[in-house]
Amino acid sequence: MTSSTQTQSAGTVEESLRALFAGDRALVADPAPIFAEVRAAGPVLRMDDYVVVSRHRDIEAILNDPRARVEYAYADALLAATPPEDRWYAQELLDFFARWLAQSNDAEHDRLRRLVHLAFSPRTVAALAVDVDQILDSLLDDLAIEEHPDVVTDLGYHLPLLVICRILDIPVEDRFAIHEHSIEFMKFIVGAADVKQSHHAMTQLTTLIGDRIESRRGQPTTPLLQQLFDAEADGERLSTDDLVMLTVNLVFGGHDTTTNVVGNGLLALLSHPDQWQLLVSRPDLARAATEELLRFASPVPEIHRTFGTDVEVNGLAFAAGEHLRLLLGSANTDPQVYPDPQTLDITREGLRHLTFGQGPHYCLGQALTRLEITSLLTKTTARFPQMRLAGEPVWKPFYALRGLESLPVDLGLR
Amino acid sequence: MAKITYLLTDGSAQSLDVPTGTSVRDAALADGLPGIEGECGGFLNCATCHVYLDEEWVDRLPAAEELEDELLEGTAAERQPTSRLSCQLVVDDSWDGLTVQMPESQY
Numbered sequence: 001m002t003s004s005t006q007t008q009s010a011g012t013v014e015e016s017l018r019a020l021f022a023g024d025r026a027l028v029a030d031p032a033p034i035f036a037e038v039r040a041a042g043p044v045l046r047m048d049d050y051v052v053v054s055r056h057r058d059i060e061a062i063l064n065d066p067r068a069r070v071e072y073a074y075a076d077a078l079l080a081a082t083p084p085e086d087r088w089y090a091q092e093l094l095d096f097f098a099r100w101l102a103q104s105n106d107a108e109h110d111r112l113r114r115l116v117h118l119a120f121s122p123r124t125v126a127a128l129a130v131d132v133d134q135i136l137d138s139l140l141d142d143l144a145i146e147e148h149p150d151v152v153t154d155l156g157y158h159l160p161l162l163v164i165c166r167i168l169d170i171p172v173e174d175r176f177a178i179h180e181h182s183i184e185f186m187k188f189i190v191g192a193a194d195v196k197q198s199h200h201a202m203t204q205l206t207t208l209i210g211d212r213i214e215s216r217r218g219q220p221t222t223p224l225l226q227q228l229f230d231a232e233a234d235g236e237r238l239s240t241d242d243l244v245m246l247t248v249n250l251v252f253g254g255h256d257t258t259t260n261v262v263g264n265g266l267l268a269l270l271s272h273p274d275q276w277q278l279l280v281s282r283p284d285l286a287r288a289a290t291e292e293l294l295r296f297a298s299p300v301p302e303i304h305r306t307f308g309t310d311v312e313v314n315g316l317a318f319a320a321g322e323h324l325r326l327l328l329g330s331a332n333t334d335p336q337v338y339p340d341p342q343t344l345d346i347t348r349e350g351l352r353h354l355t356f357g358q359g360p361h362y363c364l365g366q367a368l369t370r371l372e373i374t375s376l377l378t379k380t381t382a383r384f385p386q387m388r389l390a391g392e393p394v395w396k397p398f399y400a401l402r403g404l405e406s407l408p409v410d411l412g413l414r
Numbered sequence: 415m416a417k418i419t420y421l422l423t424d425g426s427a428q429s430l431d432v433p434t435g436t437s438v439r440d441a442a443l444a445d446g447l448p449g450i451e452g453e454c455g456g457f458l459n460c461a462t463c464h465v466y467l468d469e470e471w472v473d474r475l476p477a478a479e480e481l482e483d484e485l486l487e488g489t490a491a492e493r494q495p496t497s498r499l500s501c502q503l504v505v506d507d508s509w510d511g512l513t514v515q516m517p518e519s520q521y
Contacts, residue, residue: 064455113459114484121461121488122521350446352453362454367521 013037014047023192023397031301031399032342035330043316049076051318054327056334056354061314062305062326063359068313069105070361072097073304073323074191082195089195093188096202099242100249102361109360112246115231115238116364119167119224125367128163132375135162140383144411149390151380152407156262157255159372164254168247169222170212181205182252190400209251210244258369260299260403262376263393265290267407268297269377270389272344279346279377280385286378289346290370293377295353296344301329301402303357328354329402386412416510420447423516434507438500438514439463449516456501458482462520463500464489468513472496475503475512491517 016034020027027034038045038054045052050073053059062068075094082090097103101112118124136159143154161175170178184201187193216225228246231238238246269276269289279289305324310317318324331354333341356363363369380387391408419429420442432441439452451462458481467475472495478486482502486493500514 060455064457114481117459118484118488121485122490123461123488126490126521350448356453358453358455358457360457360459362457362459364459366453366460370521 013041013045017045017047017052020399023190023399025395025397028395028397028399028402029393031329031402032333035327035333038327039330039334050323050325052325052327053316054330054334056331056337058314058316059326059328059331059354060358062324063354063357063361065311065313066360067307067309067311068305068324068359069308070103071304071306071323072103073306073325077191078188078193078195086195089199090193093193093195093198093202096206096245097188099245100253101246101364102249102253112242113364115228116224116246116250119227120364120368122367124223125371128167128368129371129375131166132159132163132372133379135159135166136375136379140379144383144413148408149411150406150408151266152259152263152404155376156266156404156407157259159262159376160255160258160369161251163368163372164251167222167224167254168213168250169216169225170209170251174208174212177208178205178251179255181208182256185252186256186398186401190398192398205248205252206244209248213244213247214240254365254368256401256403257299258365258372260401261294261297261369261373263404263407264297264299264402265293265373265377266380266409267389267393267404268293268344269346270387270409273388275344275346276381276387277385280381283378283381285346286374286381287370288348288351289377290373291351291353292344292346292348293373294355294369295332295338295351298329298332298353298355299402300355300400302327302400328357384411384413388412416505416507416512418505418509419511419513420449421513421515422447422449423518432505432509434505436505438465438503438505438512440501441505442500447516449520450500451520452501458485458499458501461485461488461499462490464491464517464520465498465500465503465514466494466517467496467498468515469496471512475509478502489517490519490521 020031020034043055043058078090104112139155139158143149146154157179162172165172165175181201181204184197188198228243279285302325307318307320309320335341356366388410390410393404394406396403396405415431415433417429418432419427421427430441430445439450439456442450443452453462454460482499486497
């Protein structure tokens with residue numbers, strides 16, 4: 001390839017990526033063609049302040065490299081875009097987010113993770129199956145009597161929030177406020193914040209959840225919350241501040257991405273009626289379908305890493321401090337790893353994907369998400385076998401946490 | 415190199431020649447053996463690479479460290495005195511003849 005071709009090709013890809021990263025709804029709805037372009041352009045694409053990595057094997061190697069550190073990649077851009085008098089809002093948001101489990105590194109990450117990992121272990125999650133089924137039955141009862149049912153607004157955001165509220169002993173009525181503030185805070189996470197609004201959402205979430213947690217102190221409560229109350233980290237009791245921070249992190253992490261799996265996944269399935277009907281006739285495929293939907297309809301199409309020193313990983317050189325955008329959605333549709341990757345096929349066997357990441361930061365809630373989605377698929381196909389799309393899906397105008405605002409359906413009951 | 419035998423849940427057995435320095439998890443996944451998920455990549459995060467050691471091997475292998483011991487409390491199948499996470503079982507030549515049993519489930 002000549003250098004002029006490289007330049008021209010990279011320019012085109014860069015423009016497409018910028019529009020995708022900015023949350024262009026049409027591109028968010030179908031990023032696959034852009035992912036294919038990026039993979040074809042080369043293993044890495046340096047553009048603006050970022051290094052975009054798109055191929056499965058490279059991303060997997062970076063995620064599994066213990067030298068790779070998580071970071072919030074939009075900090076510089078956020079501060080630069082914020083008027084000086086408002087920068088303290090931005091700085092407090094950055095300081096708050098940096099303390100989340102998912103954003104921490106090294107010993108601090110290990111300390112926080114060990115406080116909660118058993119609460120999300122395969123054994124603990126398996127024991128939640130009865131609760132998840134019960135919550136789903138109730139939600140599907142309500143959905144069945146909706147005049148205009150919507151599987152995102154009536155189902156997708158309630159399911160994971162009701163589950164995480166139950167795990168953390170938070171009153172279920174709080175889920176509406178939690179959802180509202182989470183949506184606003186999410187704009188900060190994806191780099192699209194109005195800092196004052198996101199700061200307000202952060203304060204509201206912290207106050208609401210902090211008050212609820214405090215009200216349970218000394219009372220009979222759930223195993224996870226009791227465990228946190230009892231927790232000692234490195235010989236010291238977890239501070240109240242840490243406890244609230246961790247709980248906010250769990251509430252947010254425990255619902256938003258799962259909401260997106262519900263919406264994205266049901267849209268993918270209902271857009272492929274043969275696969276929906278296959279699942280209706282073969283409910284034993286629900287677990288395999290869950291994995292395929294996690295791959296095909298990735299709710300987290302990218303995550304970020306950086307290195308503290310110059311490194312080489314899988315033959316690729318990265319300089320210290322470069323901001324790596326790892327396109328998980330692209331990795332999950334890389335034809336070097338997945339045969340016919342743009343085909344939704346719920347019968348794929350032994351499927352492995354990168355939707356939950358990999359390595360030291362592998363998603364804490366993966367077993368719970370898998371349980372929730374498998375149960376949801378089993379119950380919705382059994383109860384509404386004739387379900388079909390009934391209107392245009394509406395995508396959130398964000399890319400990095402990719403999900404739907406609305407997905408109207410016809411339940412096929414009449 | 416050591417010959418490691420995996421007892422699968424369907425009652426069959428499969429033996430692999432595992433190079434020194436490779437984990438019991440990695441060898442099984444590379445060969446496509448069913449029964450080990452090993453989702454997190456071998457970083458003590460998921461507890462889905464659980465295996466049961468043959469009893470005679472329990473004291474011959476390095477004991478589980480603290481974090482592995484904690485995570486074994488969260489495996490889907492019941493923890494036994496022979497339970498280990500196979501990502502932490504990094505093979506050397508002296509392990510020739512080791513047998514591990516896959517659990518009924520990793521979830």
